[in-house]
Amino acid sequence: MTTVLCMAITGSTPPGRKHVLAMTSIRYDDASVREVPVRDLRLADFTWSMPWRSFRSVQGQTHYSGRYASATTAGPVVYESRLELARLLLADMDPAVRGIYAQPCRLTARVGGRVRQHVPDFLLAMASGTVRVVNVKPADRLADPKIVEALAWPGELIERHGWEYEVWSGVDRTVLENVRFLAAYRRPDVVPAAVIERAWRSVQDGDRLAEAERRLAAGRPDHEARPPVLALLWSGRLTTDLSRPLSGDWVLRRSA
Template identity: 35%
Template sequence: MIQLYSASFITINGEVTEDAPITDLIRVPVEHLAPVRVPRSYKGQLHLGGKYLFETTGQHVLFESRLEQDALRFLDHSRTVLQVAAQPLMLKFSFDGKNYIHYPDFLIGRAGQRRLLMNVRTEAYLHTKQAVRAFGAARALADALGWDYETWSEPANALNLNLRFLGGFRFVPHRFAELAPLLLRACSVAVRLDDLCQHARPEALVRPVLFHLLWTQQLTADLNRPLGNATLLTSATV
């Protein structure tokens, strides 16, 4: 049985709150939470960490692994995500009479939806005793505060590779304001990507605009299949 004790967190102005009632988390905006711990690099480490630059917010968010980086990219691609705080809190809890601590990976603020508490781990890890214990506590915390909870694991390969590619075009490209309206009108009916590039010139400028429109979901395509010249594009407003 899980019993929640307290939460510790840090705000971006340096205010440290230790062992506070978990309900204190409700009063802090997601964008005001700083990481309670910062991952450090070390010789022989198995996971590659870094910072992901969000197109949505213009802010860097820490990640501890390539899988977390992929999760952040999916969140950035979503049009409902407004803020993401990495390593937002330290949770103290007990499980079967023993005391533990847990650091959830991300807390996410969303437009028109409840906050989302997220852990990111591989499918292989999900059924370990550590995962059951820690993720159960994270879900209990989310339930107690009226948040949603999700454990995010490896996505479908084609979709993940497509978003890795489109993520390279997540920021507004050159001549976007000029070309985007023309391309969106041309996609009022489904058009093959290569046909559209043949009729809209110069192609070297058109493709980055198309990929940014796909990233921002102003254009739609079946991203569960490999993206290529035969991909059909349609305006999201159709």
């Protein structure tokens, strides 16, 4: 979902006021901050970057924050709500996503005659070579015109730069539960690589999960053959309809 709202984002200012260029502020792991005009922004600018905001969990806080061990980044990615964690899980499982940056920067621009600032939730580096900036917001809050306006001007700025912009509000509950379950198989040390490759050679396009397990088990209990198949589903080498609850009837498709 992309929020669209036309508004003036300019680099010009009324007489007597300081000129404000649309800028990106990026924080790095050496504690330095680099200012980059949005028009000059490149994905490489985020190498060795850190989340713009720092936070810690404290007793009694109203939001749910933490660090997620991402397979895509081979390291922790921060999130500030359960909804952000859900979007993070989907990005981590998506083979089209090659990089994930949480709270990647602070955007500053003059919008409607005043200076505005915004910190996006995620920046995704896509395998296609493009970049997608993601803001996560509950669907019920998108009924608030102030929220819509606050999310719209960063989108206009990002899309004008030639990158993608997404406002994400959730996904089907069954899909999310399945992705959460499959995430247990995201780390390479959970199932040995040789076992995964043996499963890959065994599973045929159109197999149901139960028959693929039975063939792979070769006389052992069928459930013992399930982990490598689930690891293949997490990696995207196998796909299935995740809108259906996990069962032996899942139809498996081999990716091209």
